[in-house]
Amino acid sequence: MGLLSGQKRTNTRYLIEVPHEPDECLWVMDEIIGRGPQYAHMFWWGCHVGEHRAWALLDGPGREAALEEALPPVLRSRAIVHRLSRVDGPGLRARHDEQEEARR
Ligand SMILES: [Zn+2]
Numbered sequence: 324m325g326l327l328s329g330q331k332r333t334n335t336r337y338l339i340e341v342p343h344e345p346d347e348c349l350w351v352m353d354e355i356i357g358r359g360p361q362y363a364h365m366f367w368w369g370c371h372v373g374e375h376r377a378w379a380l381l382d383g384p385g386r387e388a389a390l391e392e393a394l395p396p397v398l399r400s401r402a403i404v405h406r407l408s409r410v411d412g413p414g415l416r417a418r419h420d421e422q423e424e425a426r427r
Contacts, residue, residue: 381393
């Protein structure tokens with residue numbers, strides 16, 4: 324599927340968030356390391372500052388595909404998948420104005 328490299332760039336990303344308890348860090352890390360170094364490299368961790376979550380930002384054709392790419396099955400049910408979109412400067416202004424208009 325090529326989620327990790329080379330695919331066409333889109334303005335949609337999926338932020339995979341893996342919340343866990345302080346006593347689960349090593350287990351979560353083991354599961355992610357166990358998938359291979361390219362997977363370990365994708366994740367950012369908050370554990371060292373007491374924010375027990377790991378995050379990875381992926382391209383992908385959809386929520387489920389991103390989740391399957393990022394995580395082994397045992398971690399998927401606890402993950403939160405955020406769908407994010409990038410908006411360029413003029414697009415952001417247009418979106419702002421639409422929301423402002425809607426409030427009137
Ligand atoms: Zn942790």
